Amino acid sequence: MNSLSAGEGAALDILIVGAGPAGLTAAMYLARYRRRVRVVHDGRSRALWVPRSRNIPGFPDGIVGADLLMRMTEHAVRYGAEIVEGCVVEIARDEDGALFRARLDSGATIDARGLILATGVDTNLAQLDSGDHNAAVQSGVLRYCPICDGFEHSDERIAVLGSDVHGAAEAMFLRQYSSDVTLIPKWQVALTEAQRRELAASGVDVLEGRVLRLEATEDAMLVAIEGEAAPRRFDTVYPALGSTPRSELAAMLGPLTDPNGCIPFSAFSDGLLPGVYAAGDVVEGLDQISVATGQGAMAATRLHNWLREQDGHVMADQN
Ligand SMILES: Cc1cc2nc3c(=O)[nH]c(=O)nc-3n(C[C@H](O)[C@H](O)[C@H](O)COP(=O)(O)OP(=O)(O)OC[C@H]3O[C@@H](n4cnc5c(N)ncnc54)[C@H](O)[C@@H]3O)c2cc1C
Structure with missing residues (x-):
């Protein structure tokens, strides 16, 4: 794993890459856990393609994908999540190995203690x-x-x-x-x-x-x-031409994908590495909005608990 030069500003608790249903749900949960969380996305959520989804629980008349993302963004921001546009082109450990450091296409860098990859797939x-x-x-x-x-x-x-x-x-x-x-x-x-x-x-x-x-x-x-x-x-x-997982960032952190480039299913619950979780379509399994939101909630909660553990805020025999 490479190291990038120093990130700008104070380190975040969590950086989330991706502002689709998975990343935005994780952001809302983490903001409500009072974590310092930022979402970086390059505006390519597949949910933006959804003309009107009729299988999202609670929307019997359906909802347009872009409207759903707008609501989810507003929800996460309401509780303090920061959401910015940009493409993350590299992720590595910092010099001490204590933080993750992301470099954006603008050249800016962001340091964070934990990471959620909610980067989705590209439809062919x-x-x-x-x-x-x-x-x-x-x-x-x-x-x-x-x-x-x-x-x-x-x-x-x-x-x-x-x-x-x-x-x-x-x-x-x-x-x-x-x-x-x-x-x-x-x-x-x-x-x-x-x-x-x-x-x-x-x-x-x-x-x-x-x-x-x-x-x-x-x-x-x-x-x-x-x-x-x-x-x-x-x-x-x-x-039926398949899809290509956007898992390049996971691959930069280690051999974490399967031969098809998918991130293993357990990544939203067990993590990929200490401090790194993934959620949504990029994870092997059913590519659906309800699944992405559920995995986003789980990844956020597991990562929050991992940070609490690092900070000595859990009972040693809590399991
Ligand atoms: C036409 C169509 C219709 C669909 N209809 C439905 C439906 O009715 N019901 C349903 O449940 N599902 C539907 N889906 C599937 C649904 O859109 C996906 O399951 C859902 O969007 C997955 O959410 P996600 O957050 O995992 O990924 P996405 O929503 O795809 O979000 C991925 C995010 O990662 C960002 N990203 C990736 N790499 C980087 C990077 N390096 N730097 C910065 N940002 C990055 C993207 O910009 C994006 O914000 C449909 C899909 C399509 C294409």
Whole structure:
């Protein structure tokens, strides 16, 4: 682990990287534990993409992702959390090994006794040949999360883009919502005969020709397939192209990620290293807002208790 030169200003109790549901929940908890806490984020929460989420407890009419983040930010700030924009490009120990030191893209450095990484993942996006990607996500003709919004497409004509096991599993998941589910290869079908039989038994149609063109209209996706005269029309398309964990900062602290770059599931409860926790999508598991908030609360509480332990404010036999 490298060391960076001295941080600016007094050390924080906790630095949180990420202002999505996980980081903002952790910030609110820590502020209410009267910790000196700062959140640094680069404005790329996936929650900003959510047109209207209908599976967050307490919001039966749904809530727009950006509105949820605004409320969560206000909640954390109300109790004293500081939230600033910037990209954290490096994290290391300070010279004494007592603090974590983060360097931002601006060159500024921040010292903190503890760290929560709530850095999320990057969704691998579909490239549209026509139509605006963001508008298509907002109108619901392009979707990225069947768990989140499959319900909204009940009995509709659904396509899944992506022909490996991941795409196949997503297509079968969507059968719960519609009997009209088609799996379309992006480049070529990469399924075994056994997997094809399973898909057929489940009633998922598998196309053989690759996608030539993806066009978003106001109320449908038009998909041109190799060898077919006219484009097919679907009410919605789910690209199953995976995601890339934003775990570079964890990797700077040690070999803390799995071969896919995910941070292990236990990181929100047991920690990654003394004083370092992670929460939300970047942690291996179910990428959902409710999960991210729960893990944020847990990481915050465990880190608070760890600091209390360091300061001699817990009973030795408290367990
Ligand atoms: C289109 C779409 C619809 C969805 N709909 C739903 C839904 O209906 N219900 C549901 O439960 N989930 C939904 N999700 C998933 C949900 O958005 C995520 O599970 C949730 O946002 C995860 O929260 P998080 O805090 O872990 O990560 P994020 O919200 O992605 O936040 C990550 C944060 O880390 C910051 N960051 C990362 N690296 C750095 C760095 N080096 N320096 C500074 N900042 C950094 C980012 O700027 C961001 O603030 C949807 C996702 C998408 C894409």
